[in-house]
Amino acid sequence: MIHSLKNYFLLGMLALPFLFLACEGPTAPVEEATEKAPDIEAAIDSLMSQLTLEEKVHMIHASSAFTSGGVERLGIPELIMSDGPHGVRHEHGRDWVKDEGVRDSSTYLPVGTALAATWNRDLGYAFGSVLGSEANYRGKDIILGPGLNIIRSPLNGRNFEYLTEDPYLNAEMTVGYIKGVQDQGVAACAKHFVANNLEYEREQVNVEMGDRALYEIYLPGFKAAVQEGGVYTVMAAYNKFRGDYCAHSEYLLDGILKTEFGFDGAVISDWNAVKNTMEAVNAGIDLEMGSDLPMLAMGPPDYGKFHMGDTVVTLVNNGTVDVALVDKKVRRLLRTMYRINAFGEREPGAYNTPEHQRIARQIADEAIVLLKNDGMLPLEQSATKTLAVVGANATRKHAGAGGSSQVKAFYEVTPLDGLQNLLGEGTAVSYAEGYTVSREGGSDADLIAAAVAQVKDADAAIYVGGWIHGFTDEWNDNAYDAEATDKESMELPFGQDELIEALLAANPNTVIVLMGGGPIDMRKWQGKAKSIVQAWYPGMEGGNALADILFGNLNPSGKLPMTFPVKLEDSPAHKLAVTGFESLEQNYTDGIFVGYRYFDSYEVAPAFAFGHGLSYTSFGYDNLTITKEDGTVTVSVDVTNTGDVKGAEVVQVYVKDDEANLERPAKELKAFQKIKLEPGASQSLTFELDEDAFSYYDDKQNKWVLEPGTFTILVGSSSRDIRQEGQFTW
Incomplete structure (x- = not known):
């Protein structure tokens, strides 16, 4: 069993029907969830009615380096977390001391950029399933990944953890990763929400960007994580966004993530990212994690002294804070626990199996x-x-x-x-x-x-x-x-x-x-x-x-x-910057022109283009057809292996708006498919593009807009290697 059952009897006395709740993601149909399991919300109501204020507050901050506070009296376990965007991290003691002599080696998967380089959605799921299975085996409830920050500058030290410069590819690879993890009974954690695109002074830097860039470039991966992947937890970033710390931002956490995207799981802070008690309590952060590492030299920290610790009890008791704000946070944490069956017995995970090693190898093969x-x-x-x-x-x-x-x-x-x-x-x-x-x-x-x-x-x-x-x-x-x-x-x-x-x-x-x-x-x-x-x-x-x-x-x-630029100065984050890169005020003046959107629109030659990758064989593209019916555009193309050896090709579909009122990129990736072909073999591919593929975010109207007019469909082997193109009118 993953969690100690010493309080199992107490829990059973409280709510026996809730012990074996199925793990239903937030996107599961209500009817299906009702048939399979009792109502999770009713189970949460039962526990909430029995929690004291002190116990509630104990749950919304860390209890050790990688655990949240549990409530032993009611059988509520600590949530156990681990780093590991591409492998479960080694074991830490409760206060960051590295455990010795324990079985904590893991399958070392290729990093995030390598996973994205496969352009293979199935491998995204396989990647997540290995990570989730090994996290489960190691007794973890939450694995702190995937990293969804857009690769904006070549200089970012954490680019290797992330996936891509492109929001569509980011979203497509993210969904499988999350489902793979969570199908193993472990919560994934989409991070870092949002605009943590550089490590320089990450706990102090303030990011300014327009709404078009935010919605078109930096949010789609997180939106897909919530609405398509059904992610159970999200991590708020270190940095400030428009003057507010991300972990305190009502605009980001309550307005966009929870209300607009419909996220009903738990929001976790990055470690030490919470800086102010009232701002954190009033905003949508649900769990404060971290500890001041320099202070650890003086002994274990008093986690009750965290911003969302004992002070919150005082603020509720003196009427400064409404207990309903605390209740919302606790409910989200309990909801996450029920979804991963933290109160019951999960199916056991697996540890460094030949199958896990085979998946690590296949990802490397295709990356x-x-x-x-x-x-x-x-x-x-x-x-x-x-x-x-x-x-x-x-x-x-x-x-x-x-x-x-x-x-x-x-x-x-x-x-x-x-x-x-x-x-x-x-x-x-x-x-x-x-x-x-x-x-x-x-x-x-x-x-x-x-x-x-x-x-x-x-x-x-x-x-x-x-x-x-x-x-x-x-x-x-x-x-x-x-x-x-x-x-x-x-x-x-x-x-x-x-x-x-x-x-x-x-x-x-x-x-x-x-x-x-x-x-x-x-x-x-x-x-x-x-x-x-x-x-x-x-x-x-x-x-x-x-x-x-x-x-x-x-x-x-x-x-x-x-995109691999010829030189750093060609990168739009540097070419179009109005502030120095080592500045506490980061103004994203490159806007929507990130990566190939800039290189292809401004006709700047890259060293190697987005989507580029050679093969030992060759592929021919023929017979492009484009049809529009109601709100769907269907794109078909035939691809043939014209060489002498078996190979795989990533067929990429880009869209160009020929008549936009606002400036748009020369092309935007909107579909792709990886196929494997024997020499001489052909395959006919069909892509269906809905209205979203042709829309842009109008920051003057604060909404997505689809303008009537002419669009060009470009199909090819990279953003700079277009083999077929055609137009249609919306």
């Missing part, structure tokens, strides 16, 4: 993106008697880094491991570090010379570099892709540019493999490299997946979920 290939890949195993592998990322393990997303991996196959596993004794594999992971180190002439000597005469050479996760104890030194820090630039650290140039001069056929959560500046060597591969942080099976792709046992099918 790796072939950015460039001038005939170099795939490599021939039979012709490769000597292989030179260079780069610290070839042997570096990333699971235990990154901040709150760190995972104690059951195992992690590095790129070098994967290559050795594949090639076996038939190929002599040599390795050279090439560079040292140290901000102070820079390039090292001796390490470069040793690496050059190895690649010069090898049958094949592979460089594995890119970004790294920062480790918790190295945040002040080597943090790049990590929580609580941002990158200083898009330039490769540790002198890697100089190393890559030297390797390509010595062996022009050196394959460049990049790891990390996002783009880098490749100007110094991109034109010289024949093959470039984006591997992300591909999880525990990533090394095996990478090896099979490089040697042609797998055909790459990943597509970029973000």
Whole structure:
């Protein structure tokens, strides 16, 4: 059993009919829920009538580092939470002390950007099911993910945790993730609501943006999480939004999330994100989490002294605060508990099963993106008697880094491991570090010379570099892709540019493999490299997946979920900014022109476009048809594998409004489908687009608007690789 049953008898005496409530999500039909289980709200009423004020207040703040307060007298358990957007985090003691000698290793899944790069909705669900199952096994009630913040700037240190720059792709991949988690009896937590798009001074920065950007870019993922995914909990962000902390914002939490989106679950603060008692009590935050880490050195904190702690009891008793405000928060927490069957016995989860490892591998298989290939890949195993592998990322393990997303991996196959596993004794594999992971180190002439000597005469050479996760104890030194820090630039650290140039001069056929959560500046060597591969942080099976792709046992099918700019200054968050990026006042003057919406509308050439990803085969697009009937536009297209090997293609459907009254992007993603085809095989695809696909948010009328006129449908392999297009009139 997940929770202690020492109070089970008491609970049974209170409300025996409620012990075995089914876990119904908020989108389940009322009739179906009524047939399957007693009314959850009646069960909540019963408990609410017996709770004292002190017990209610105890429930709305943390009771330890990762638990909320329970009520033992009534059998109400603590809610147990864990970080883990791509794997359940290692166990913490009640006050952040890392538990030792416990079975807390987990399946290390590829990171969020890698999941989005699969463009495979089914893998979104599979990803969530692994996470939920292992969280369940570990006794967790809430897993703190998915991260839904839009990738706005290449510099954000947490981009790797998130998914994409595009709101539609964000929403589509989010829904499966959430359902996968919650079908395992664990609550997902959509975070960070909203506009936490940078780690710089995240607890102080104020974000200003217009309503068009808010509704068209930054909210759709959260809206889908609530209305389509049925997410049980949402985490409020650290930052301020239009002058109010997100955790205190009545506009965001009560107005948009709870009223407009219809969210009836619990809103949790990010850790230490609540800054004011009255503002938090009056707004829609339901649970205050966190503790002041510096104070922990002086001993365990008094959680009753939190903003939503004992002070609230005093404020209710003296008439300053209406107890109804507290009751609303407690009801939402109890509703979440019933939905995950926290009062009963959940089906047990599973732990590092072969099936979980297989899913981690499949996601890695479909996530790796072939950015460039001038005939170099795939490599021939039979012709490769000597292989030179260079780069610290070839042997570096990333699971235990990154901040709150760190995972104690059951195992992690590095790129070098994967290559050795594949090639076996038939190929002599040599390795050279090439560079040292140290901000102070820079390039090292001796390490470069040793690496050059190895690649010069090898049958094949592979460089594995890119970004790294920062480790918790190295945040002040080597943090790049990590929580609580941002990158200083898009330039490769540790002198890697100089190393890559030297390797390509010595062996022009050196394959460049990049790891990390996002783009880098490749100007110094991109034109010289024949093959470039984006591997992300591909999880525990990533090394095996990478090896099979490089040697042609797998055909790459990943597509970029973000634009890779040529240089940082091309990114709209920087190009169109009116305030410095390290500023406490962040004005999103890029508006709706985020990512490819900017690059394609303003005709700025990217290094690699949104949706881009090459294959070892080719695909033809034919016979586009567009029909409109009532409020639905049906788009059909035939796709054929015109090459010699089996492959997968992501067919992307974009919409352009040709006659809008307000400025709109040159194109917007509105549908996609990943298909797998044998050589010579064809498939006819049909997409149905409703009115939402053609509407924009009019911030003058404060509503979504569909203007009559001409629209263009563009179908292709990326935002810059359009194969078919046609028009229709609405």
